[in-house]
Amino acid sequence: MKPVILIIAVLLFSLLVSGQEDLVIDKVSFEGNSSISASRLRDQMIMESSSWFKEKILGKQPVLFTQSLYKEDIKRAKIFYQKEGFLDVEFSEPEILVNKKNKVEVTIHITENNPVTISEIRFEVDSAHQLNEVLKKREVRKIILQTKASEEKVFRDETMQRDKLVIAEVFYDSGYPYTKVTSDLNVDTLKKTTSIDWSIDRGPLSYFGKTSVSGNVRVPDKSILRQVNYKEGDVWSKKKIDQTQDLIYNQGNYRVASVRTQLGTSPSDTLPITVNIREAPRWSTRFGVGYGREDQFRTFADIQYLGFFTNTGRLNFYAKHSGLEPYNVYLKFSQPSFLFSFNTLTLYPYILRQNEPGYKLDKNGYSITFLQNFSEELSTSIGYIFEDVQLDTTNFAGIDNVPDEETYYRKSGLVFGFTYNNSEPILDPVQGLVVSFGTKTNDVIWKNEIPFVRMLADVRTYAGISKGIVLALKAKMGGIVRTDDNDFIPVEERFYAGGSYSVRGWSRSDLGPKDESGTPIGGNSLFEASAEFRFNVGRRLKFSVFTDAGNVWHDSFSYHFNDLHYSSGAGIYINTPIGPAGLDFARPVFDTESKWQIHFNIGHTF
Structure with a gap:
């Protein structure tokens, strides 16, 4: 009986659709698709709904309904379902209706059955x-x-x-x-x-052979080969190939820097390497605009000149405006491979205005810094910085009692920092550790100009609990102290807590000491900690729940862990090529403050 019923059904379907052939499709809908969304199914089909916007604005021709088109679309949808694990999916005969507009409405009935x-x-x-x-x-x-x-x-x-x-x-x-x-x-x-x-x-264990360079015009071979991260005869590694490509590309002089292994038709234990270069133009510009809840409207311009002073030197002119930085203008010279392949020298004069919740100031200065990338995991920096600072007013950040001469001050000192990062993947870690530390000393050359020592340490770890579930932990601690008998600390050097990348239940800089008007005045000791569970809830969607804790205290290197403020919340993120982007919703707990905070972030907060 089943073959007879099937033949009758096919005949009825053919008779049904014969009257609707070549009519415009007004609507395509699905029933029974509980596991796969209608939008994903429509992506597999040529049949699509018509609309005035598509026809008049986008200029798309309406799709006409035909029996052959329907069968081809069902075939594609079935293959798509099978790739998603539903091997026994069934498509019943569709409902086809000619509406008052003399257009066809198609309803496709799906029985998914259990997936594999x-x-x-x-x-x-x-x-x-x-x-x-x-x-x-x-x-x-x-x-x-x-x-x-x-x-x-x-x-x-x-x-x-x-x-x-x-x-x-x-x-x-x-x-x-x-x-x-x-x-x-x-x-x-x-x-x-x-x-x-x-x-x-696995095939044979292979080793690096000779390396050749091609395509370079302005930059000599030796400047490129200094960046190679392996030696001839070392065990071959795709990771070292990628690192070498990064080191060459990070010289900043190339539009394309491709490092490739020449694999022969038959397996070999010695593999030659080719470096193909396409140099970037000497002049380039970048512009951007955006909006954030904390920095509000922001815009920037960056003009770059390559081959300045040396074959690989870079000169950048950068200007930025935002609510937090009404102006930030600098000129930066960078010389990659200054002493070694992993070393970069930067010279950096600048002028800047800061408009933070706790203070406003203007400053200008310069820095000289040596950056070293010892490996993919470890990088360090050491440098000298000089700044002239002018506070706009004396009623910010609790400095009412500071003498007038200290509303203008000079800073000069050494800075040192390092970062160890073996977390992976880089944009969305599921395992690994990140440790960073920075210290700054003032009053090295210019004596009696507010001598202080400032330190900040940050530790983050990521543990994959199971597939699609990651536990992320963070601890951050900082302290600053004067090295003479005075107790005035520059407002921009003090610590502040609260905001998108801090304790998320508070707005920017809202935690810690405040003056009588409620303005944040910052402190000399900082502690923050966070714990966050991250869940994959779809191919591109992530959900997180978190708890943050932290506070800022006035005294130097003085931490009162019974005086921490806590917040909890949840976030939702979409995976993008530049990392997760989404929203965090948080509010204080165990606190008289109870207002919800919403933070938009590109990338995880830690």
Whole structure:
């Protein structure tokens, strides 16, 4: 009977649609698609709704309904469903209605049935070894945490392709450029499950050969080859290739800097490297505008000249305006590879006006800094800074009792800092540690000009609890102290807490000491801590819950942990090519203050 019923249904469908052929499609809708949104299904189809806006404004021709077009769209939608793990999806005959506008309304009925889930994932290397037998513990964790497929989750083709690249990358970084990764699926059609067997063939262990350079005109070969992050004869590593490419590109003189391995038709244990260069134009400009809740309207312009003074020197003129910085203008000269491939010298004269909640001031000065990137994880900086500072008024930041001569002051001193960062991935870490420390000393050359020492330490760690769940922790501590008998600390050097990247239940600089009018006056000691759970709730969507704590105290290096302020909240983020972007909603807890704060951020707050 089933073949007869099917034939009758096809005949009825053919008779039904014959009267609607070549009519404009007014609306396409779906019923039964609980797992996949209508918008994603429409992306697979040529049939689309018509509208006045599409026709008159966008100039699109309306789509005409035909039986052949419908069948092709259903075929594409079915393939899409199967790639999403729904192997037994069914599409019933559609409802086709000619409305009063003499246009066709199409309703597509879908029975998704249960998707195929992953029952087990296994790895085998060279047909004989397990992952932990050939890889270090950290590399094994990278595969486990960064691959998306996991047991009891729905099987998806897109996830498999991405995971294949993650697995191969780990072996590329270990010296195996010929690695091949394949997978076998064992589908149980009754239980609607599949196991995944990853097979990794490493190929030979390879080594770096000779490196050649091409495409450069203005910059000599030797300036480029100084940036190479390996030696001939070292074990080949894709990571070192990428690092070398970054070091060359970061010289800032190239539009394209491509470092490639010449892989022969047959596997080889010695691989020559080519560096292809396309130099950037000498003159370039950048402009931008934006809006933020704290800095309000902002705009900037950046003009750059390459090859200034040396073959690789860069000169930048930068100007910015925002609510927090009414003007910020500087001229910066950068000389990459100053002493070593990882060393950069910068000379930086500037003028700046700051308009913070606790103070307003104008300052001008310059700095000389040496930046060192010792590795992908470790970087340091050391330099000298000189500033002239003029406070706009004397009723900001609790300095009513400061002598007039101290509303203008001079600062000069040494600055030093380092950052260790092995977290990965860079824009959205799921594991690793970030440690940064900075210190600043004033009154090195100009004596009796407000001598002080300022220190700030920041520690962040990321732990992948399970697939799609990350625990992020942060602790931050700072202190500043005068090194003479005076107690005046410049307002811009004091610590402030509260805001988007601080304790999120408060507005910018709203935590800590205040004057009689409620204006933040800053303090000499700072402590902040945060704990945040981050959840993947879709391919591009993230959700977070967090608790922040912190405060600022007047005395130097004096921390009262029974006097912390706390806030809790949640955030929602969308993954973008430049990192997560979204909103945080937070309010104080255990506090008389109870107002909600909303913060917009590009990138995680830590």
